[in-house]
Amino acid sequence: MKKVLQYFLFFAGCLGWVLPLPAQQMFDYSKREYTRDFKLDFLISQNIPDQEILYKDRLRVLDQTLKAQSTIFLGDFVAERVKFEKTVNLSNATFSKNANFYGARFDSLVNFSKASFQDLAIFEAVSFRDTVDFSKAVFQKKLLLSDASFAKVVSFSGAQLPQHILLVNVKVKNGAVLDFRKVKQAKVLYKIDIRKADVQSMIFDYTKFQIYFDSEYASSELDDYTYMRQAYQQLIKQQEKYGFEAGYHKALAEYNAWKSGIQGYLDETGETEEKKYKSFLEFFESNNFWVNFWPFIILLIIYVWGIKYRKAIMRAGRTSAALSTPTISTSPPSPSKTVVLENEIVQNVKQGTQLWQSYQPDLTDQQTNFWTQYESLVRKAKNQR
Numbered sequence: 184m185k186k187v188l189q190y191f192l193f194f195a196g197c198l199g200w201v202l203p204l205p206a207q208q209m210f211d212y213s214k215r216e217y218t219r220d221f222k223l224d225f226l227i228s229q230n231i232p233d234q235e236i237l238y239k240d241r242l243r244v245l246d247q248t249l250k251a252q253s254t255i256f257l258g259d260f261v262a263e264r265v266k267f268e269k270t271v272n273l274s275n276a277t278f279s280k281n282a283n284f285y286g287a288r289f290d291s292l293v294n295f296s297k298a299s300f301q302d303l304a305i306f307e308a309v310s311f312r313d314t315v316d317f318s319k320a321v322f323q324k325k326l327l328l329s330d331a332s333f334a335k336v337v338s339f340s341g342a343q344l345p346q347h348i349l350l351v352n353v354k355v356k357n358g359a360v361l362d363f364r365k366v367k368q369a370k371v372l373y374k375i376d377i378r379k380a381d382v383q384s385m386i387f388d389y390t391k392f393q394i395y396f397d398s399e400y401a402s403s404e405l406d407d408y409t410y411m412r413q414a415y416q417q418l419i420k421q422q423e424k425y426g427f428e429a430g431y432h433k434a435l436a437e438y439n440a441w442k443s444g445i446q447g448y449l450d451e452t453g454e455t456e457e458k459k460y461k462s463f464l465e466f467f468e469s470n471n472f473w474v475n476f477w478p479f480i481i482l483l484i485i486y487v488w489g490i491k492y493r494k495a496i497m498r499a500g501r502t503s504a505a506l507s508t509p510t511i512s513t514s515p516p517s518p519s520k521t522v523v524l525e526n527e528i529v530q531n532v533k534q535g536t537q538l539w540q541s542y543q544p545d546l547t548d549q550q551t552n553f554w555t556q557y558e559s560l561v562r563k564a565k566n567q568r
Contacts, residue, residue, distance in 0.1 A: 254276045383424065
């Protein structure tokens with residue numbers, strides 16, 4: 184019986200080797216190097232006739248297995264809004280630029296083990312409906328998982344996470360778990376944004392992480408104070424649930440400090456939490472403001488100084504003009520000033536009278552001298568004739 188089974192398996196194997204699967208059963212791009220952008224929707228349209236390309240829920244359907252093991256993508260990898268119905272194997276692949284899976288849907292197994300993401304790893308609004316393997320993957324810049332949903336276990340065992348991880352509004356279904364317990368220990372704390380996320384379905388020791396709030400995330404409702412408070416409260420419960428005692432105390436201390444910081448700011452300004460939280464967020468990130476906008480601040484200071492300098496010059500000009508021009512007062516003088524003026528006038532009149540009386544020229548002598556000189560002048564004129 185064993186020999187019969189062995190012969191059967193042997194002939195079945197030979198048959199499978201002689202008769203390979205049809206070419207359209209798999210997209211295999213393994214062990215290659217692509218210098219240009221790798222756009223999956225374009226490749227789908229090149230390999231599948233237009234009449235056979237399927238769309239579902241506004242997603243382009245790829246009903247073949249995608250395999251790109253140990254492949255190097257030097258340009259952007261773009262797989263936006265693609266529905267992967269079969270297995271996706273991108274293990275040990277290198278993404279030199281952005282790996283963009285925005286809005287995609289994975290219905291089967293996904294393997295990113297040992298993959299290297301050297302730029303942005305974009306998995307925003309992605310739906311993972313089966314197991315996802317990120318074990319030993321390397322994320323060098325930023326991991327974007329905001330608005331993503333997971334239905335089964337997600338493994339990050341041995342993965343090197345980036346400094347910033349966005350888990351905003353992440354949904355975890357059917358008892359699935361995002362396991363970060365065995366990630367590599369970094370020299371600095373991993374920063375995570377977990378607003379509106381299902382934190383209770385994530386497992387991580389908060390002593391390796393630091394909560395932060397990404398101001399670049401494009402959703403105005405995330406500026407609400409309520410989501411910030413809930414993020415801390417969920418984190419504290421999660422640390423207590425999984426027995427991370429040190430992480431629990433760290434999260435609790437940060438939450439209390441955060442609350443006291445907000446309350447102190449509100450006490451100073453007299454503002455309400457709901458209406459003025461956005462201004463506090465700007466206050467909270469004031470360091471980034473000074474770093475990014477210091478040239479504009481310097482220009483503003485120079486402009487204000489120039490205005491003040493110009494006003495000072497105009498004020499000095501008016502002062503000098505006032506000194507050189509007699510001032511005419513239109514307002515009636517006070518009684519005390521009137522008395523002073525009258526006394527001065529009387530004194531000036533007396534002094535002028537005295538000076539005039541002391542000056543009494545001898546008019547008779549002056550007239551005699553005048554006629555004597557006149558007569559001598561007439562004689563000279565007659566002698567010259």
